Amino acid sequence: MNSALVELQRVTKIYRLGEVEVPALRGVDLRVEPGHFLALMGPSGSGKSTLLHILGLLDRPTSGQVLWNGHDVSKLNGKKLAELRGRHIGFVFQMFNLIPNLTALENVELPLVFLGVPARKRRKRAEEVLARLGLSERMHHRPTQLSGGQQQRVALARALVTDPALIIADEPTGNLDSATGREILGLFSGLNREGRTVVLATHDPEAAEVAKVRLRLRDGLIVEVF
Amino acid sequence: MLRDLFRLSLRNIRHRGLRSWLTVIGILIGTAAVVALISIGQGLQRSVARQVERIMGYNTILVTSGGLNLGQRIRLDIETIRAIPGVRSAIAVRTETAYVEGPNGKGFLAVLGYDPAMEEFVAEMNLRVAAGRPLSERGEVLLGSRAAQALGAQVGNDVVIEGRRFTVVGILEAQRAGGFATGGLTITDLLVIPLTELRELFPGPELVQYAVIRLEEQASVAEVRERIRDHLRTVGERNASLTDFEDLTRNIQSVIRGVQAFLAGIAGIALLVGGVGVMNTMYTAVLERTREIGILKAVGAKDIHVLLLFLFESGLMGLAGGALGMLMGFGLAWVATAVVSRMFQTQGSFSPVLSLALVFGALFFSFMVGAVAGIFPAYRAARLPPVEALRYE
Numbered sequence: 001m002n003s004a005l006v007e008l009q010r011v012t013k014i015y016r017l018g019e020v021e022v023p024a025l026r027g028v029d030l031r032v033e034p035g036h037f038l039a040l041m042g043p044s045g046s047g048k049s050t051l052l053h054i055l056g057l058l059d060r061p062t063s064g065q066v067l068w069n070g071h072d073v074s075k076l077n078g079k080k081l082a083e084l085r086g087r088h089i090g091f092v093f094q095m096f097n098l099i100p101n102l103t104a105l106e107n108v109e110l111p112l113v114f115l116g117v118p119a120r121k122r123r124k125r126a127e128e129v130l131a132r133l134g135l136s137e138r139m140h141h142r143p144t145q146l147s148g149g150q151q152q153r154v155a156l157a158r159a160l161v162t163d164p165a166l167i168i169a170d171e172p173t174g175n176l177d178s179a180t181g182r183e184i185l186g187l188f189s190g191l192n193r194e195g196r197t198v199v200l201a202t203h204d205p206e207a208a209e210v211a212k213v214r215l216r217l218r219d220g221l222i223v224e225v226f
Numbered sequence: 227m228l229r230d231l232f233r234l235s236l237r238n239i240r241h242r243g244l245r246s247w248l249t250v251i252g253i254l255i256g257t258a259a260v261v262a263l264i265s266i267g268q269g270l271q272r273s274v275a276r277q278v279e280r281i282m283g284y285n286t287i288l289v290t291s292g293g294l295n296l297g298q299r300i301r302l303d304i305e306t307i308r309a310i311p312g313v314r315s316a317i318a319v320r321t322e323t324a325y326v327e328g329p330n331g332k333g334f335l336a337v338l339g340y341d342p343a344m345e346e347f348v349a350e351m352n353l354r355v356a357a358g359r360p361l362s363e364r365g366e367v368l369l370g371s372r373a374a375q376a377l378g379a380q381v382g383n384d385v386v387i388e389g390r391r392f393t394v395v396g397i398l399e400a401q402r403a404g405g406f407a408t409g410g411l412t413i414t415d416l417l418v419i420p421l422t423e424l425r426e427l428f429p430g431p432e433l434v435q436y437a438v439i440r441l442e443e444q445a446s447v448a449e450v451r452e453r454i455r456d457h458l459r460t461v462g463e464r465n466a467s468l469t470d471f472e473d474l475t476r477n478i479q480s481v482i483r484g485v486q487a488f489l490a491g492i493a494g495i496a497l498l499v500g501g502v503g504v505m506n507t508m509y510t511a512v513l514e515r516t517r518e519i520g521i522l523k524a525v526g527a528k529d530i531h532v533l534l535l536f537l538f539e540s541g542l543m544g545l546a547g548g549a550l551g552m553l554m555g556f557g558l559a560w561v562a563t564a565v566v567s568r569m570f571q572t573q574g575s576f577s578p579v580l581s582l583a584l585v586f587g588a589l590f591f592s593f594m595v596g597a598v599a600g601i602f603p604a605y606r607a608a609r610l611p612p613v614e615a616l617r618y619e
Binding site for chain 2: 053056058059078079082083085086087091093097098099101102110111113114115116119158162
């Protein structure tokens with residue numbers, strides 16, 4: 001029963017915009033088990049991103065519990081959460097979110113910097129991951145010198161460099177043309193086949209096809225699993 | 227990890243290019259002003275110390291009237307003071323106002339008693355015989371140039387002082403402007419006759435304007451001072467005050483330091499304004515990089531990492547401004563002293579001093595101004611919730 005990597009129990013999230021309370025999640029139960037490949041689907045405003053952020057320990061629920069490997073982490077402080085994120089979770093975003101001042105290699109090294117990995121070891125590891133994603137030639141380029149697909153692969157390399165237990169991707173193909181999008185999705189399924197747990201959010205049904213399980217969200221609730 | 231954060235900070239500063247430079251210039255101007263003023267002030271202090279040393283030597287005690295009234299005189303016996311162990315030589319300067327008749331004028335003029343021991347103190351006395359020769363025997367007089375004019379007398383003429391006839395053997399000019407050794411009188415207004423004859427013309431208790439006492443090299447200043455005080459008490463002199471080289475230097479230095487602190491304080495305001503510039507730049511940087519802060523947090527950066535990243539940035543800008551400002555300030559001080567020296571023709575009299583303490587002080591202070599100015603922006607950056615930061619456009 002406790003084999004879940006992340007488990008959400010009756011999680012709600014309410015945003016306060018001035019006087020108005022906007023419910024983003026209204027009691028979500030979800031288990032993400034090792035090796036899972038989940039796709040969160042639903043229109044914008046359905047709570048996909050909020051759910052991803054809570055799964056990725058970037059945000060705390062308003063109520064309910066978040067269990068990470070069976071431990072309640074919803075009350076942990078920012079420092080502890082940052083540590084868990086840095087060590088066990090890799091993020092891929094729609095906007096790639098690379099640091100523009102840093103080269104591809106340096107961007108990929110960044111998570112290891114915050115884990116305190118020595119420079120040489122860090123560099124070697126980042127080079128390996130970039131090579132696996134076919135970016136050996138572009139390592140020393142800045143993000144602006146790379147195509148969208150290349151940038152997203154750098155972002156994926158950055159997510160993978162710490163060898164995380166969970167990869168979280170928020171609309172990873174949203175800013176790519178469909179061919180490049182398919183290529184990136186292929187990388188995700190490859191990673192899942194290697195045994196990595198992946199949760200991605202998308203509103204593109206084609207993208208959701210690569211996942212093993214699809215969850216449909218509407219108005220802050222999971223309304224369909226298929 | 228600190229090194230990596232540091233490198234990232236450097237990268238961000240360079241990335242901002244012109245804006246970083248403008249911020250740095252704010253600190254630069256403030257530091258330059260402070261460093262220029264302090265280095266000039268320190269140069270001035272050093273030069274004053276050197277000049278006082280040259281005039282007085284380390285082992286000199288000045289006995290003056292303690293009252294505010296310069297004309298007030300002191301009762302002391304210079305022979306007794308000369309006999310104090312540790313005293314190498316001593317002179318007492320005594321002037322009296324006398325009725326003087328010259329070939330072409332007459333009036334009341336100040337007459338100074340000349341003592342052969344004064345030879346050693348010529349520099350202090352500020353005397354220079356411009357025409358004729360120094361005094362060598364009784365019945366001779368030296369005239370200050372203005373006194374000579376008033377009397378219409380030249381070398382070779384006779385003048386009558388209080389009824390006694392003296393032959394003019396030389397005319398005196400001041401060696402340089404100022405000089406303290408004439409007891410409040412200008413040397414060019416004086417007549418100089420042998421002390422023994424002045425005593426004969428004005429019998430009665432010996433009252434002097436001031437005394438200069440030079441000590442043996444190994445003598446203890448404190449002990450000699452005490453002996454002189456004993457003597458002054460014995461003769462009933464209560465108003466005399468003793469000053470030695472250290473007192474004098476200390477007084478002058480404390481005035482210079484006061485002025486310097488005041489000026490540096492004003493210059494410090496410029497540095498403060500520079501700090502406000504840094505704060506502004508950093509707030510802007512935090513806003514611009516909000517999303518980047520979110521990314522850093524998503525990949526595992528803790529609040530402290532973000533805080534340090536921004537603090538390093540502001541501190542580095544402060545430090546850069548400080549280093550450049552120090553060089554510029556010192557250069558400015560050099561140019562300023564050179565110009566002033568030329569204007570007042572006191573060439574080579576003093577140059578600015580860039581002490582080690584000033585170098586490190588300036589660097590440390592400018593770094594601190596930068597870092598302190600960065601604290602609030604950095605704290606705001608560190609406290610940003612990751613999700614909100616990521617959502618920021």
